[in-house]
Amino acid sequence: MNLFGKGDVTPEEAVAVIGLGRFGTAVAESLTRLGHEVLAVDERPEIVQRASDSLTHVVQADSTDSAVLAQLGVGEFDHVVVAIGTDIEASVLTVLACEEAGVREIWAKAINAKHGQILHRTGAHHVVYPEAAMGERVAHLVSGKMMDFIEFDDGFAIVKTRAPAEAVDKRLGESKLRSKWGVTVVGVKKTGEDFTYATPDTVILEGDTLIVSGSTEKVEAFASTT
Numbered sequence: 001m002n003l004f005g006k007g008d009v010t011p012e013e014a015v016a017v018i019g020l021g022r023f024g025t026a027v028a029e030s031l032t033r034l035g036h037e038v039l040a041v042d043e044r045p046e047i048v049q050r051a052s053d054s055l056t057h058v059v060q061a062d063s064t065d066s067a068v069l070a071q072l073g074v075g076e077f078d079h080v081v082v083a084i085g086t087d088i089e090a091s092v093l094t095v096l097a098c099e100e101a102g103v104r105e106i107w108a109k110a111i112n113a114k115h116g117q118i119l120h121r122t123g124a125h126h127v128v129y130p131e132a133a134m135g136e137r138v139a140h141l142v143s144g145k146m147m148d149f150i151e152f153d154d155g156f157a158i159v160k161t162r163a164p165a166e167a168v169d170k171r172l173g174e175s176k177l178r179s180k181w182g183v184t185v186v187g188v189k190k191t192g193e194d195f196t197y198a199t200p201d202t203v204i205l206e207g208d209t210l211i212v213s214g215s216t217e218k219v220e221a222f223a224s225t226t
Contacts, residue, residue: 013037016072016080018063018094020044020051023109023130024083028055039072064093066100075101082108082124088115092122099123146223147209157216158186162226163208173200181222183214 013036017028020042028040032055040058042048048060061068063084074080080103084091091108098106099122108124110116116127148160167175172185185198189209196202204210212219 014039014077014079016041016074016077018042018080018082018098019084019091019109020047020058021083021085023085024081025051025054027081027083032056039074039077041072041074064090064097066097069097069101074098075103078104080106082106082119085109085111088118091115092118095119095122095124151216155216156213157219158211158213159219159223160209160211161223163204163206163210164222164226166225167204168206170204171200172198172202172204175204177222181214182218183212183222185210186213187211 015031015036016039017024017031018041020028020040024040024042028038028051031038038055038057040051040055041061041063042051042058043060043062045060048058052058059072061072063069063082069075075098080098082091082094082098084094088111091110095106095108105126106124107126107128108119110119110127110129111131112129116129119127146159146161149157150159151157164177167177178184185202187195187197187210188202188204189195189211190205191207195211198210212222214222
């Protein structure tokens with residue numbers, strides 16, 4: 001069963017998203033906006049009906065059944081997102097079915113660390129914790145020190161923050177933020193101007209927005225001074 005037609009879409013362009021709760025629907029709609037063909041799957045008829053208003057290829061099916069996934073051709077997809085959260089059994093069985101189907105890259109949503117461990121052992125290549133990640137991000141933003149915050153799995157973070165007083169009216173090479181704080185100023189956004197990549201000769205002005213990278217601990221310490 002090929003919903004996209006033979007030869008029209010490559011495996012790299014097509015993504016299957018299984019589970020159309022808030023997270024799964026957001027992923028499917030974002031992928032569609034980015035130009036990917038998306039096969040969206042959910043077993044609840046009311047959810048499928050609602051999703052059909054914004055997604056082109058929506059199927060009602062039991063994703064825990066490997067025979068059903070085979071019929072849908074899920075094994076032909078290079079990328080599958082298992083966005084089932086609260087029904088842990090269905091989540092794990094779906095990941096297992098995708099792994100058995102030969103999906104090259106399985107992304108799976110987990111609701112806690114134990115769930116994530118099981119998903120990894122079952123065959124998921126990437127496990128995401130959207131609620132925990134969003135909670136961490138909001139906590140940093142609420143503090144008022146950061147304008148945006150993204151943390152990666154290995155303790156590395158990128159933040160958008162205001163220029164600290166110690167760097168104002170100085171070149172980056174002169175203020176020595178990297179040697180003092182252990183962070184890298186990747187770029188600078190000045191009011192009314194385009195974003196520019198930072199160099200040692202970049203002059204920081206009051207009101208500039210900095211994009212800073214480094215270990216989570218060090219960028220947090222740096223942002224606390226702004």
